[in-house]
Amino acid sequence: MVLLIESYEISRETLLEKTMYLNFGINEKGEWQHVSTVNSGQTALVCPFCGGALLAKKGQVNAHHFAHQFDTCLESVEAAKAATLPTVDKFEMLNAKEQKYMDRRERYSSNNIYSFTGMYDAISDLEAMGLLKVEKSISQELSQCQNMLAGIDPTFLDDEYYPTENLLAIGDALRGFINIDIKDIWLKQTRLTTSINKCYHQNKLNKQHTISDFLSAQTFWLQAHYDKQCRLNPEYTKLISKKIEALSTQHLYLFKFKAVIDHNEVTFIKIGMTTRTAEERLSEVTCDLNKHVKVLKAEVLSYAKYAGRVEPLLHHYYAKDRFYLATFKELFNIEIESQLVEQFEVINKQSSLTPLKIRRNNSIKLPSYKKDSGRRPKTRKELINEYPEIVELLKLNLSIREVARQTGRAKNTVQRVRSALLY
Secondary structure (H helix, E strand, O other): OOOOOOOOOOHHHOOOOOOOOEEEEEEOOOOOHHHHHHHOEEEEOOOOOOOOEEEEEEOOOOOOOOEEOOOOOOHHHHHHOOOOEEOOOOOOOHHHHHHHHHHHHHHHHHOOOOOOHHHHHHHHHHHOOEEEOOOOOOOOHHHHHHHHHHHHHHHHEEOOOOOOHHHHHHHHOOOOOOOOOHEEEEEEEEEEEEEOOHHHHHHHHHHOOHHHHHHHHHHHHEEEEEEHHHHOHHHHHHHHHHHHHHHHHHEEEEEEEEEEOOOEEEEEEEEEEEOOOOOOOOHHHHHHHHHOEEEEEEEEEEOOOOOHHHHHHHHHOOHHHHOOEEEEEEEEEEHHHHHHHHHHHHHHHHOOOOOOOOOOOOOOOOOOOOOOOOOOOOOOOHHHHHHHHHHHOOOOOOOHHHHHHHHHHOHHHHHHHHHHHHO
């Protein structure tokens, strides 16, 4: 499929969906199309998740985005959340539980960390992101229990010998008579030994200070986020990859302006990203500035192809040097000009940058702190044939949660079937 955004200008506000809007639709050819490529109002595009008609919302306040013509589907909301990118839409690389575990792991051995709610999910996510190396083992008692349950009813355990909703429901029903928590049993009988990979320390944002640093660290964190979503939300990974693809077509520029503000001549710079040439973008920015001040001189200081994706990181890093003028958010004090010019020179002397390509890591698995069943993974065809009831409900555009509820299957199983249908 072709992404139809190459000849269009995508503003920072369009790319950075702070409020998690849907910004891609599907055209009649089945191609993913960015909101920047259509006019405001009714479009011929449909939602990638429910097939509903989309309206393009392109006002002056919120980021440009698509809205459903009728009811908004839950899947598009969840997809937009999953596509909130670290180093672009947010500057916290880990969620609270993940950061909590990493902070404790840096201070203590894995055996001396007290368990907290959400810890095991955090470990699983951190492993998928490549930040943790995890070794797992289960007790002999749990192994025997798994084998007995599988013999009683195969639906009690999923493909990785973890309790399904069916078994958990039985446990909940009996809780009034016996003190049993199936999830707790599984966790307590599973031992995890973890070690932090060097890449975590190397790519911490507080250790990055130049454009080259930011490009390298951002590549790492975007890939890590994609790998995590492959584990958690595989059905949304195509949206994530398209968003990163759109961001990666941007070029980074550094402009310098001299203008009259309140009868005084002042000089400032602008850090931004564009898909246009530097001269075309300079003309547009000068026109916008002239609506508020009188621009005496405008010049291109530097321009780096396919480096525009780090613009949010540069804005964040140089926030204390921001130059305030009207509603502009990309202007900075002249004092940082020389260091930025030097950084541009460094990356332009290096091998030519190309658009970032996110790779699909086929080794990423769904949560697996369980017994290794020794069976090979099912193929797409096998998954689709084995779960016809899931396929039928997914074709009705029901959410993963609702399909799992109606079929009694685990959400992980529904996710795998959904991925098989999509890919």
